Every structure is written in structure tokens, then in C-alpha cells.
Amino acid sequence: MNGPTIAARPTRPRPGARTWVVVGVLITYTVFAGRQVGFDISTFWNVWSNPLWEKFWPVPWDWVLDWHNVLDPLLETFQIAVVATLVGCGLALPLAFTMSPLTSPNRPTMIVSRSVMNVVRAVPDLFWAKLLVTAVGIGAFAGSWALSVFSLAVMVKLFSETVDGADPRPLEAARATGGRHLPVIRTGVLPTVLPEYVAYGLYVFELNIRASVVLGLVGAGGIGRVIEAQRQYFRFDRVLGILLLVFVVVIVIEQVSVAVRRRLV
Amino acid sequence: MATGPTTGTDGRPAAPTGTARRRLAMGALLVLAVGWSITGLEVTVDRLLGAPGDAWDIFRRMFPPAFAEAAERGVVGKVFESVHIAWIGTLIGALASLPLAFLAAGNVAPVWVRVPVRQMFNVIRAVPELILAMILIPITGLGPWAGALAIGVHSIGTLGKWATEAIEGIDEGPLEAVAATGGRWASSMRWGVLPQILPVVTSQWLFRFEINVRASAVLGMIGAGGVGSELVSQLVFRNFPAVGAVLLMTIVVVLAIDTVSAALRRRIIRGAGRAPGDVVGGDRNAAVLVDLTGIGR
Structure with missing residues (x-):
């Protein structure tokens, strides 16, 4: 009889020397x-x-659910996220097309836009916020700038990869009719990637809502400003109340966004 | 043409009806949303026009970066401290999240366990690292340990969610095989699930490490160790050449880690010398990972 007999078990593979070095x-x-x-x-x-934990309880709901104290800054946070998402994603649409080999007008443009965007993305979001607060002054204006830059960087990365994977055949067809660069992209690629663009836009909006909560910690407006102020007074009960409220808002937005994205893609 | 799509006068297919109106409505909604949002952001025309100039002014003053001064202040060490914080934080998150993910996955855990564990992941994910660090600083004191702990706790949320998705994407065959030999729950997890998800989960850890390096740099801004504190103090003194040096050092380290980690992830998922489409660990798991790779934070 060929094949392994029952008595002879195969020997167990042993990790090699390289594995031990890596683990070490x-x-x-x-x-x-x-x-x-x-x-x-x-x-x-x-x-x-x-x-410290005793300071977290009970949550003073009448203070938290007050327009002046919390709800107005929370609305500001939401506004920052809306503006940043639209500015960032709006700029990302043309830029992403220059970053993909499929749709880039020429190679130098592609290399330059890719490297610039990689560097922009390597700078953490709150670093942008702090820099822009220094540049244009404390407040929500700086915050929306910072988040716009960051949404642009994230969106461009996500969307240019979608464009990379787009079906090249409509593009070829459009080129074959002798179309110029922009109309070719507009008719050959844009319709196929638009659903993904909107889906990523919603995803970036979710990220921005989360990020704009902490913007205020560096003076860039929104609900973070209130959190920072209450923390300095050691009013952790108020901080917890704000966090719970933010949690509910984030969950609601996420659920809506996930539902819309599922319909789109 | 008797059948087929409706054609217009010039023989072209007619445009689909109703889209123009819907587009108009969407556009109007967006314009309204932006208009309403801008009212809350203290935007004035001269601020809007002046902002790019102000930003450019600061950018220009960062050059040439004062590397010598920054090195003297120990910025290099601070950048690496951020990396250490991110590493320890990622490890804490990884070690805590892996067992929890088994309790959260729909195909291996009962409902009464998986619902609370998943909710816990959601709650953790909703609290940003910075807020966690704020809460932890009075307990641990200022310094890198607060940062590492904050990153660790926050990572449990995301890593747990991703690992849960990986477990839910496995091939159920090995599970059945273990069950057929009479194995208990623990051994079916160890031999039926773990070998399948390990490549994906390892890449998720690496990816989270990339994100955490950025997060730990930020944590320094509120005193939880790392390079953020240097950025803040140099900006307070308006010492822009030093700010430029801090930024450039951070960018170089972040990019280096991103590059190495991305290469490792590709190697782990695709193996050495395999064709690009040839994926280890099931197609769905690969899709989960591809989903993650693009995400910036």
C-alpha cells in the first residue's frame, strides 16, 4: 500500500531561524x-x-441639555463637519483624477499631486488644526479649514483608488471619438465612479463628525471647546454628559450614513 | 427599430426621466446645508480671502527649518517616543481585542454574549483617544503612559470590530472538522478559526499601528507624551523654523512607518511571490482588508 501509514505521523513543522530572530x-x-x-x-x-471617578456622576442633564451651554457648540461642530466635508470632497474630485494613471493628464502632474497629498496625509489632523489656529485665529473658522484639508487628503486617497480600478473601456470609447481630456473623463469615468464618490463622501462626513469633537481642544471651535473648559474645572460630570450626547449624535449620523451608503454601492 | 429603448428625434436614446429634477433637489439641499453651516462659522468675506494668505505666510516662515535647534531640544527623541507610545498602545489593543472578537462574532458566539460585547466596541470607538487621555491623565499623571493607555483602550474598539468581521468571514469547514472530532468550543476556536484569521488580523494590527503613530503625535498636544508637545510649545513662541523642523521630522517618520507597514501587510496577505489576485485567508477577508487600507485614520 502506498501513502502514509497510520503509525508514521508527519513531523511537525518547526519555526526557522529567521522567525526566532524576528520574534526576538x-x-x-x-x-x-x-x-x-x-x-x-x-x-x-x-x-x-x-x-476621580466619583466626579463623573450624577450627570447634570439640565446643564447639558441647554442651548447656550452645549447644544449651540454641538451645532457648530456639525456645521464645521458639513462645510469641511463639502469643501474637502469638492476639491478632491478633480484632484483624484490627476492622481490616477488612468485619468491623469500627464505623468509629472500625477507624481506631484500624489507626493503632495501623501505629505498632507502624513500630518495628523490636530496638527493641521493647531497650525491653522495660529494662522487665522482661534475659532470654528480655523477648525473648518483644518478639517477641509484633512478630508481632502483622505478623500483623495480613497477616491483615486476607485478611479484606478474603474473600467477603462468606456474611457477608451470616449477617447476614440476624439474627445478632449475633460469631456472624456466626464463621460467615460465619472458616471462609473460617482456612486463610490458619494459613498466615500458620507464616510468622510462621519470621520469629520468624530474629528470635529476634539478640534476644540486646540482652540478650533465646536463642542471640544466646552469639553476642554469643563475639564479644566474638573467638572467631569458635565464632560460625561456631553460625551453621552455626542455619542448619541454620532451613532444616529452613522446609522443614516451606513443606510444611504448601502443603497448607493 | 420596433423594440428596444425609446429613441429621441436624432436616434439617440432618450435621457432617463426624473433625474434632472432629483439632481436639482439634491443640489439645492447641499447649497442650503452649506449656507446654513457657514452662518455658524464666523466667516466674513475678508477673513475668507485673507486665510490662504495667512496660512501661506506661516508656511513660508517655517523655511528653512531649524533642524539643529530642534535636535538640541531633543525633538528626535520625542518623535520616537510617539512611535513607542503607538507600539505599546497597539499591543494593548491587540491583546485585549482578539479574545473579545471571538465573543462578538455572529458565527461563533451566542446572541446574549455577542450583543453586549459589540455594544462595548461601539461605545469605545465613539470616545476619541484625546478624551480618554484627558480622563486618564489625572490618574496616571502627565506623560507617555497616559497616551499609550488611551491609544490602547481606543484601539480595542476598532481592532475588535475588524477582527469580528474577519471571524465572520471565515470558511466554516474547519470548524465542522473540529466539531466532528469532538473538540470543545475553545479548541474549535484555536484550530478552526484562529489559523484562518491570523494573517488578516495581523495586518489589521499593523494598519492600526500606522493610525496610532499619528494619534500619539496628537496626544502630545495635551501632555500625554510624544512630539505633539514640541509642536505646541514652538507654536506658542512663534518659533516657526523650529515648527517646520518638528513637522518635517514627524512627516518623515510617519511616511517611513506607513511604507514599511504597507509592504509588510501586502506580504502577509498575499505571501511572497504570489500573483496579486491570489489571496490567502478567503476572499471576503481580503475584501475587509482592502476596505481598511485606504482609510486615513
Whole structure:
């Protein structure tokens, strides 16, 4: 009889030398990084017995559900997110087309726009906020600028990848009729990628709602400003109330956006 | 042409009806939304026109960046501190989220366990790292540990959700095989599920690490360790060449980590020397990952 007999089990594969080296390096780095950040396992137990937690309760709902205190800044947060999404996504539409080899007018344009956008995306969102607060002054205006830049960077990345994957045949057909660059894109690519564009736009809006909550921590307006102020007074009960409210708003927006996106794509 | 699409006078297919009106309505809605939003943002015409100039002015003053001064202030060390924070935070999130994901997945956990665990993921995801750090700073004190812990807790939410989706996308065959040998729940998870999801989950961890490097840089702005504090203090002194140096160092490190991590993720998912379409771990899991790779944060 051919084939393996029951008695002879195949030997278990053993990890090679390279695996051990990689594991060793990772463990060493983890121990080193843990020391650097002051890893302290006792925090996981001590955190629960901290007297600070008492300050979180009870939530003063009549203070939280007040237009002047919370709801107006929350509305401002929402407005920042709306403007930033529309500005960012609006600018992203033409820019994304220059970034994809399929639709870019020429190679240098593509390389330049790709590298610039990579650098823009490498700067964290709140760094943008802080820089723009310094540039144009404290307030929601700086916040909407910062979030516009960040939505542009995210949107361009997501959408240009969609354009990369678009069906090239309509594009070829449009080119074959002798169309110029812009009309060719407008008729050959845009209709096929538009549903994704809108879906990503909604997704970016969700991201912006989440991000605009913390913008206020660096002076860029919105509900974060109130959170920061109440934290400085150690009014964690109010902070918790605001967070719960924000949580509800975020969940509602997310559910609506997910439902719309599911219909689109 | 007897049948087929309705044609206009010139033989072209007629435009679909109703879209023009719908487009108009959508456009009007968008214009209204923007108009209403702008009223709340203290926008005036001269501010709007002046803003690009102001931003450009600051940008120009960052050049040439004062690398020597920044190095003297230990900015390089701060940038790496951000990386350390992100690493430890990602590990905390990864180790805590993996077992929880098994309790949240629809195909391996009962309803009464999976609903609360999923809700917990949602709640965690809704609280930004910065807010967590704010709450933790009075407990742990200012410094990188607060940042690492905040990032760790926040990562549990996203990593847990992604891993849950990976588990729900598995091939059920190995699960049945383990059940047929009489294995318990734990062994069917260990031998039926884990080997299938490990490549995807590892790439998710790497991807989260990329995001966390940016997040930990930001956390420094409220004193939770890392490079953010340097950016804030240099901006307060309006020392723009130093700001430029801090920014450039951050960008270089972030881009380097992104590049290496993306290459590793591709290697993990596709394996060495495989054809691009040839995916390990099931097509649906690959789709989940592709979904994630583009997301900027």
C-alpha cells in the first residue's frame, strides 16, 4: 500500500531561524518601548479605585441639555463637519483624477499631486488644526479649514483608488471619438465612479463628525471647546454628559450614513 | 427599430426621466446645508480671502527649518517616543481585542454574549483617544503612559470590530472538522478559526499601528507624551523654523512607518511571490482588508 501509514505521523513543522530572530527583535523592542513609555501594569487595577471617578456622576442633564451651554457648540461642530466635508470632497474630485494613471493628464502632474497629498496625509489632523489656529485665529473658522484639508487628503486617497480600478473601456470609447481630456473623463469615468464618490463622501462626513469633537481642544471651535473648559474645572460630570450626547449624535449620523451608503454601492 | 429603448428625434436614446429634477433637489439641499453651516462659522468675506494668505505666510516662515535647534531640544527623541507610545498602545489593543472578537462574532458566539460585547466596541470607538487621555491623565499623571493607555483602550474598539468581521468571514469547514472530532468550543476556536484569521488580523494590527503613530503625535498636544508637545510649545513662541523642523521630522517618520507597514501587510496577505489576485485567508477577508487600507485614520 502506498501513502502514509497510520503509525508514521508527519513531523511537525518547526519555526526557522529567521522567525526566532524576528520574534526576538519584536520582544526586545516591546520591552524597550514599554520602559520608554513607563509601562505600569498596576494602573490596570488602581484605575478603578481612583477617587476621580466619583466626579463623573450624577450627570447634570439640565446643564447639558441647554442651548447656550452645549447644544449651540454641538451645532457648530456639525456645521464645521458639513462645510469641511463639502469643501474637502469638492476639491478632491478633480484632484483624484490627476492622481490616477488612468485619468491623469500627464505623468509629472500625477507624481506631484500624489507626493503632495501623501505629505498632507502624513500630518495628523490636530496638527493641521493647531497650525491653522495660529494662522487665522482661534475659532470654528480655523477648525473648518483644518478639517477641509484633512478630508481632502483622505478623500483623495480613497477616491483615486476607485478611479484606478474603474473600467477603462468606456474611457477608451470616449477617447476614440476624439474627445478632449475633460469631456472624456466626464463621460467615460465619472458616471462609473460617482456612486463610490458619494459613498466615500458620507464616510468622510462621519470621520469629520468624530474629528470635529476634539478640534476644540486646540482652540478650533465646536463642542471640544466646552469639553476642554469643563475639564479644566474638573467638572467631569458635565464632560460625561456631553460625551453621552455626542455619542448619541454620532451613532444616529452613522446609522443614516451606513443606510444611504448601502443603497448607493 | 420596433423594440428596444425609446429613441429621441436624432436616434439617440432618450435621457432617463426624473433625474434632472432629483439632481436639482439634491443640489439645492447641499447649497442650503452649506449656507446654513457657514452662518455658524464666523466667516466674513475678508477673513475668507485673507486665510490662504495667512496660512501661506506661516508656511513660508517655517523655511528653512531649524533642524539643529530642534535636535538640541531633543525633538528626535520625542518623535520616537510617539512611535513607542503607538507600539505599546497597539499591543494593548491587540491583546485585549482578539479574545473579545471571538465573543462578538455572529458565527461563533451566542446572541446574549455577542450583543453586549459589540455594544462595548461601539461605545469605545465613539470616545476619541484625546478624551480618554484627558480622563486618564489625572490618574496616571502627565506623560507617555497616559497616551499609550488611551491609544490602547481606543484601539480595542476598532481592532475588535475588524477582527469580528474577519471571524465572520471565515470558511466554516474547519470548524465542522473540529466539531466532528469532538473538540470543545475553545479548541474549535484555536484550530478552526484562529489559523484562518491570523494573517488578516495581523495586518489589521499593523494598519492600526500606522493610525496610532499619528494619534500619539496628537496626544502630545495635551501632555500625554510624544512630539505633539514640541509642536505646541514652538507654536506658542512663534518659533516657526523650529515648527517646520518638528513637522518635517514627524512627516518623515510617519511616511517611513506607513511604507514599511504597507509592504509588510501586502506580504502577509498575499505571501511572497504570489500573483496579486491570489489571496490567502478567503476572499471576503481580503475584501475587509482592502476596505481598511485606504482609510486615513
